[in-house]
Amino acid sequence: MLKAVLFDLDNTLLDWSGFIRETWETSEAKRLRRVMDYFHGEGATQTDEATFLVEYQQRTHLAWQQAFVNLHAPNVGRVLVEAAAAAGVPSRLLNPRRCLEAYDWGAVDGTVIFPEVPEVLTILNEAGIRIGIVTNAYQPMWMRDIEIDAFGLLDFFPTCRISAADVGYLKPHPEIFRAALECVGARPEETVFVGDDLEADIAGSQAAGMHAVLRTAARQGNPNTGATPDGVIQSLHDLLLLLDTWFAGWRGETA
Numbered sequence: 001m002l003k004a005v006l007f008d009l010d011n012t013l014l015d016w017s018g019f020i021r022e023t024w025e026t027s028e029a030k031r032l033r034r035v036m037d038y039f040h041g042e043g044a045t046q047t048d049e050a051t052f053l054v055e056y057q058q059r060t061h062l063a064w065q066q067a068f069v070n071l072h073a074p075n076v077g078r079v080l081v082e083a084a085a086a087a088g089v090p091s092r093l094l095n096p097r098r099c100l101e102a103y104d105w106g107a108v109d110g111t112v113i114f115p116e117v118p119e120v121l122t123i124l125n126e127a128g129i130r131i132g133i134v135t136n137a138y139q140p141m142w143m144r145d146i147e148i149d150a151f152g153l154l155d156f157f158p159t160c161r162i163s164a165a166d167v168g169y170l171k172p173h174p175e176i177f178r179a180a181l182e183c184v185g186a187r188p189e190e191t192v193f194v195g196d197d198l199e200a201d202i203a204g205s206q207a208a209g210m211h212a213v214l215r216t217a218a219r220q221g222n223p224n225t226g227a228t229p230d231g232v233i234q235s236l237h238d239l240l241l242l243l244d245t246w247f248a249g250w251r252g253e254t255a
């Protein structure tokens with residue numbers, strides 16, 4: 001019986017094909033400027049700004065390099081605080097939450113939700129299927145929630161939204177899938193995972209015992225892992241047809 005469907009966020013629900021790197025770099029510079037302004041406003045006028053920016057970039061790069069080896073999830077709040085400490089910011093200001101509030105994250109320019117997402121989530125909801133988000137984000141979930149809310153999706157996911165930055169492990173580590181199953185209260189065999197990354201999403205969810213569906217996207221991650229998805233879809237509409245094949249009667253009275 002089908003109980004839950006878990007979705008990756010980026011390039012599964014959220015379409016990044018319109019993302020422009022130059023715009024990102026400008027926005028990121030503004031966010032870091034706001035963090036610096038926060039330190040200055042709190043009296044940390046001796047902060048070495050150049051050191052802060054270099055430390056932030058280097059520590060971000062290093063955190064992701066290590067993450068690809070050990071699957072320990074990077075966390076932008078932790079990196080900001082470590083960079084600030086290295087730049088001489090006093091310890092009383094080294095609070096990740098306060099730094100991230102100053103950073104003031106929001107929906108990324110050029111990103112949109114795939115057009116069929118609200119309709120498909122509504123159909124799953126009306127059939128009583130529990131749905132969740134499991135993302136390998138650098139940001140704690142409360143930050144990604146700002147985007148999800150901006151795109152009108154937050155109400156679809158009242159309880160189960162999981163970021164690697166909070167769990168501490170990246171997909172395909174088993175711990176983040178265990179946390180997701182606990183959150184939706186389903187067994188792996190009752191759960192379908194939908195994602196665009198063959199290693200993180202497909203190999204990871206299959207190892208956790210779930211049905212794994214690959215959403216093909218413009219920017220396909222890790223094509224050479226050798227993982228074979230249980231199903232391949234180009235639109236979430238196709239997911240509903242796969243569910244019909246695997247879990248006859250899942251739509252309940254509307255079937």
Ligand SMILES: [Mg+2]
Binds near residue numbers: 008009010012195197
């Ligand atoms: Mg993705």
